[in-house]
Amino acid sequence: xxxxxxxxxxxxxxxxxxxxxxxxxxxxxxxxxxxxxxxxxxxxxxxxxxxxxxxxxxxxxxxxxxxxxxxxxxxxxxxxxxxxxxxxxxxxxxxxxxxxxxxxxxxxxxxxxxxxxxxxxxxxxxxxxxxxxxxxxxxxxxxxxxxxxxxxxxxxxxxxxxxxxxxxxxxxxxxxxxxxxxxxxxxxxxxxxxxxxxxxxxxxxxxxxxxxxxxxxxxxxxxxxxxxxxxxxxxxxxxxxxxxxxxxxxxxxxxxxxxxxxxxxxxxxxxxxxxxxxxxxxxxxxxxxxxxxxxxxxxxxxxxxxxxxxxxxxxxxxxxxxxxxxxxxxxxxxxxxxxxxxxxxxxxxxxxxxxxxxxxxxxxxxxxxxxxxxxxx
Amino acid sequence: xxxxxxxxxxxxxxxxxxxxxxxxxxxxxxxxxxxxxxxxxxxxxxxxxxxxxxxxxxxxxxxxxxxxxxxxxxxxxxxxxxxxxxxxxxxxxxxxxxxxxxxxxxxxxxxxxxxxxxxxxxxxxxxxxxxxxxxxxxxxxxxxxxxxxxxxxxxxxxxxxxxxxxxxxxxxxxxxxxxxxxxxxxxxxxxxxxxxxxxxxxxxxxxxxxxxxxxxxxxxxxxxxxxxxxxxxxxxxxxxxxxxxxxxxxxxxxxxxx
Numbered sequence: 001x002x003x004x005x006x007x008x009x010x011x012x013x014x015x016x017x018x019x020x021x022x023x024x025x026x027x028x029x030x031x032x033x034x035x036x037x038x039x040x041x042x043x044x045x046x047x048x049x050x051x052x053x054x055x056x057x058x059x060x061x062x063x064x065x066x067x068x069x070x071x072x073x074x075x076x077x078x079x080x081x082x083x084x085x086x087x088x089x090x091x092x093x094x095x096x097x098x099x100x101x102x103x104x105x106x107x108x109x110x111x112x113x114x115x116x117x118x119x120x121x122x123x124x125x126x127x128x129x130x131x132x133x134x135x136x137x138x139x140x141x142x143x144x145x146x147x148x149x150x151x152x153x154x155x156x157x158x159x160x161x162x163x164x165x166x167x168x169x170x171x172x173x174x175x176x177x178x179x180x181x182x183x184x185x186x187x188x189x190x191x192x193x194x195x196x197x198x199x200x201x202x203x204x205x206x207x208x209x210x211x212x213x214x215x216x217x218x219x220x221x222x223x224x225x226x227x228x229x230x231x232x233x234x235x236x237x238x239x240x241x242x243x244x245x246x247x248x249x250x251x252x253x254x255x256x257x258x259x260x261x262x263x264x265x266x267x268x269x270x271x272x273x274x275x276x277x278x279x280x281x282x283x284x285x286x287x288x289x290x291x292x293x294x295x296x297x298x299x300x301x302x303x304x305x306x307x308x309x310x311x312x313x314x315x316x317x318x319x320x321x322x323x324x325x326x327x328x329x330x331x332x333x334x335x336x337x338x339x340x341x342x343x344x345x346x347x348x349x350x351x352x353x354x355x356x357x358x359x360x361x362x363x364x365x366x367x368x369x370x371x372x373x374x375x376x377x
Numbered sequence: 378x379x380x381x382x383x384x385x386x387x388x389x390x391x392x393x394x395x396x397x398x399x400x401x402x403x404x405x406x407x408x409x410x411x412x413x414x415x416x417x418x419x420x421x422x423x424x425x426x427x428x429x430x431x432x433x434x435x436x437x438x439x440x441x442x443x444x445x446x447x448x449x450x451x452x453x454x455x456x457x458x459x460x461x462x463x464x465x466x467x468x469x470x471x472x473x474x475x476x477x478x479x480x481x482x483x484x485x486x487x488x489x490x491x492x493x494x495x496x497x498x499x500x501x502x503x504x505x506x507x508x509x510x511x512x513x514x515x516x517x518x519x520x521x522x523x524x525x526x527x528x529x530x531x532x533x534x535x536x537x538x539x540x541x542x543x544x545x546x547x548x549x550x551x552x553x554x555x556x557x558x559x560x561x562x563x564x565x566x567x568x569x570x571x572x573x574x575x576x577x578x579x580x581x582x583x584x585x586x587x588x589x590x591x592x593x594x595x596x597x598x599x600x601x602x603x604x605x606x607x608x609x610x611x612x613x614x615x616x617x618x619x620x621x622x623x624x625x626x627x628x629x630x631x632x633x634x635x
Binding site: 344 | 460472473474485488489490491492495499501502503505511517518519535537538568569570571
């Protein structure tokens with residue numbers, strides 16, 4: 001069992017002669033690769049009994065013993081009698097043990113290949129099942145929520161406040177920064193075009209309307225989906241892996257009431273507030289660029305925004321936020337409950353949660369646009 | 378004792394922040410023995426085992442494993458040393474996205490260039506050696522019972538035929554039958570694979586049945602060291618408190634009867 005990495009490591013070896021095999025070197029798992037590769041093509045000339053000489057083997061572990069066992073089995077299948085010589089008692093004991101437990105040589109199994117049509121079908125059914133699951137989850141949440149609304153003393157305030165701080169207050173810097181940069185980009189790109197026509201003034205209309213009505217709610221929702229929706233999934237998913245969800249149930253605590261409602265409520269409150277914050281920072285970005293590049297003073301810019309952006313546009317922007325929040329929190333929690341019992345599953349459902357939340361937010365935003373243009377708002 | 382020293386812990390001191398866990402603690406583990414570390418909760422048993430298993434650097438002092446100063450090695454040397462050390466974690470620490478057989482094959486794929494078929498056969502052998510049925514190899518960790526998880530963890534720990542095997546609470550959470558079976562398995566593997574075993578345990582029955590030597594940790598140092606018989610006969614009040622609880626005495630009686 002002598003080993004040292006500074007010495008040149010020796011490899012296990014095997015040589016065949018007439019009616020004999022000579023094994024040498026360390027027959028241990030780390031040095032065995034060469035012998036194992038040569039194994040398939042190893043032939044022992046002659047037809048009589050084979051003597052396997054092991055006196056020059058410097059170490060034998062269970063991997064080496066297993067390979068030796070395989071070798072003996074193969075020779076015996078070929079009708080040769082095998083005798084081992086030169087083994088010390090410890091090696092003999094190990095070899096006997098391996099012989100008692102050795103599984104048959106493992107054929108390399110390949111999973112059945114899935115046809116394209118089968119894959120499509122499985123995916124489709126999977127989506128339907130998931131959709132039905134989501135509907136039932138939404139229903140359960142609604143029932144629990146109405147029970148809590150009817151008896152507000154059941155509401156769980158502590159997790160609500162924690163979630164409020166985590167999903168709202170701590171998201172302020174990143175939401176503010178990105179909204180500001182978005183304002184800068186729109187003002188800059190739009191400003192260059194408007195300047196060509198001498199229509200500098202309209203930059204306020206452009207930035208104001210685009211930010212307040214569409215982009216601020218959207219950017220806030222996308223950031224919150226990536227930041228908070230994923231956290232919801234990972235949190236609930238990890239709790240599920242640890243059987244904490246089952247623990248809640250056995251204590252008679254409804255997981256939806258304890259975990260989902262505070263998160264949902266917190267997000268429904270914070271996302272509109274974050275949207276207002278994004279509105280402000282976006283306009284600020286627009287003001288900075290308009291002032292620097294187009295020479296429009298902040299006062300003039302704001303006056304112009306007041307004239308061009310109607311109150312209804314502003315409220316539509318903010319009004320979309322609670323809907324987005326419900327989607328993000330709903331998908332986040334739902335995917336958390338879908339986690340199966342592995343760490344990998346937590347990661348997979350978290351990814352799914354973010355992708356689905358952002359997808360649904362954009363789809364719903366498009367539906368809102370159609371709805372509002374049809375109703376003339 | 379003139380036997381070869383496999384792990385030599387020299388004056389190890391460990392602090393977690395300001396909390397003292399070990400103060401100039403020394404002990405030696407010899408080749409071929411089953412060495413148990415016991416002590417009350419928070420006495421630093423698991424920390425000491427982690428330090429011996431190259432998982433956690435002590436605040437001060439030296440740990441010499443298989444003749445190499447464990448925390449003075451280069452990355453490459455440390456990696457080479459780790460191949461000769463197996464660890465069974467308390468909760469198995471099986472990779473949850475792989476089957477038992479795939480779990481056992483992980484170190485083999487990582488450290489050898491053996492063929493896939495042979496690795497699968499070798500993994501099946503280790504699974505058989507730990508007393509699991511061949512079908513258990515295709516199960517995922519979440520589908521295993523407590524005893525099966527420990528066995529699967531053990532099968533992975535001995536995948537590379539380590540010289541030194543660490544067991545963290547091997548029988549905790551097992552029913553008495555499974556615990557006995559696991560004790561026998563450790564004894565059996567020690568003899569047949571020539572392992573040196575270091576285990577942390579609370580289980581008095583295991584200590585009586587399989588431990589060759591035991592150290593009792595407390596007050597950040599080694600309170601007592603010796604065979605179970607020696608420790609049970611000790612007159613030191615701290616040692617007596619540990620080894621003369623009703624549970625310990627019941628275990629001792631059981632061992633004497635057996």
